[in-house]
Amino acid sequence: MSCIDKTISENGEFELDDDDEIGMLPQQKVRGMRMPYMPRGQSFTEDHLISHEPIAQFNLWFQLACQVDGIQEPNAMSLATATKEGKPSCRMVLLKGFSQDGFIFYTNYTSRKGKELEENPFAALNFHWEPIKKCVRIEGKVEKVNDAESTEYFHSRPVGSQIGSAISEQSSCIESRSILLEREQEMLKLYSDENPVPRPITWGGYILIPNSIEFWQGHVNRVHDRIRFRKPDHGDKVDGVLLHAGDNGWVYERLSP
Numbered sequence: 369m370s371c372i373d374k375t376i377s378e379n380g381e382f383e384l385d386d387d388d389e390i391g392m393l394p395q396q397k398v399r400g401m402r403m404p405y406m407p408r409g410q411s412f413t414e415d416h417l418i419s420h421e422p423i424a425q426f427n428l429w430f431q432l433a434c435q436v437d438g439i440q441e442p443n444a445m446s447l448a449t450a451t452k453e454g455k456p457s458c459r460m461v462l463l464k465g466f467s468q469d470g471f472i473f474y475t476n477y478t479s480r481k482g483k484e485l486e487e488n489p490f491a492a493l494n495f496h497w498e499p500i501k502k503c504v505r506i507e508g509k510v511e512k513v514n515d516a517e518s519t520e521y522f523h524s525r526p527v528g529s530q531i532g533s534a535i536s537e538q539s540s541c542i543e544s545r546s547i548l549l550e551r552e553q554e555m556l557k558l559y560s561d562e563n564p565v566p567r568p569i570t571w572g573g574y575i576l577i578p579n580s581i582e583f584w585q586g587h588v589n590r591v592h593d594r595i596r597f598r599k600p601d602h603g604d605k606v607d608g609v610l611l612h613a614g615d616n617g618w619v620y621e622r623l624s625p
Contacts, residue, residue: 405501405586412585412593414622420614422581422597423468429502429583430466430495438499447473448492449484457484463495464521468616470575471506472513474521476538478570485510491576501586508578518572523564530565531555537570582623592625 418428433442443463450456457480465472471493476482485491493506512518522530535551542548559565582596597620600606606613614620 405588405590405592407588408591411587412583412595414595414612414620417595417620420612420620421616421618422578422583422614422620423466425583425597426466426504426581429497429504432500433495433497433502436497436499439497442495442497444495445473446494446496447481448494449481450488450490451484452487457481463493464573470508470577472573472575474518474571474573476533476536476568476571477512478540479538482538485574493576503582503584503586505580505582505584506576506578507580508576510574510576513573513575515572519567521573522567522571527559527561527564530567531559533571534565534568587625590625594623594625596621596623 417425419425430442433439436442441462444460445463446458447461448456448458459481461473461475463471464474477486489510490508491510493504495502495504497503522533525533531552535548535555555565580596580598582594585593587593597614597618599617600619604611604619606619610621612620
């Protein structure tokens with residue numbers, strides 16, 4: 369069995385004939401999938417840090433990702449949450465702001481991630497910018513942003529996006545897509561740019577307050593670079609060898625790849 373040789377339709381699906389079948393890729397083909405990363409002469413070392421605190425370094429990498437044509441959504445990030453029993457879940461969301469205070473995203477409070485954050489308010493983010501061979505991993509506590517900030521952002525979105533958020537009880541079961549489309553048409557008759565949609569009380573923002581931010585850069589032969597900033601633990605010894613003093617209450621260290 370091998371990859372099927374077919375064109376991709378406008379909605380991102382294979383265009384198949386009635387007698388077409390898509391077989392499983394052979395295991396050896398999947399195992400052999402790998403791409404070359406940065407050459408040895410382009411290492412990411414401690415002297416390449418533009419700051420000894422991680423938000424400035426994130427800003428640099430984020431702006432770099434924003435300038436790369438092959439990265440269409442540099443603010444796309446995976447968000448991992450877990451139940452109070454530790455059962456994890458993960459999905460893609462969009463970063464909508466960052467500062468020294470933390471990283472902001474918006475969602476439905478009654479969605480699976482919203483319910484998990486309610487009972488276990490800790491999460492992890494991961495940005496993967498493949499064309500520049502960089503990742504950023506962020507971990508920390510999550511809090512809701514205030515209602516005024518959520519409302520201001522909600523009404524800054526196109527009215528179609530406001531309606532999309534209002535008609536969906538995110539993560540709940542639904543009979544068919546047509547139900548959503550019917551709700552959408554009903555609301556399009558009621559609301560416009562001049563008459564915005566009221567923000568649902570079940571929709572709003574979160575801010576992840578980081579206690580760990582890791583910068584990863586891929587290299588040839590998988591000898592990758594990993595520099596992690598974190599808040600110090602009780603008893604940490606800043607020796608300038610394994611653990612270095614950073615700014616604004618951070619320390620940083622190099623991790624094995």
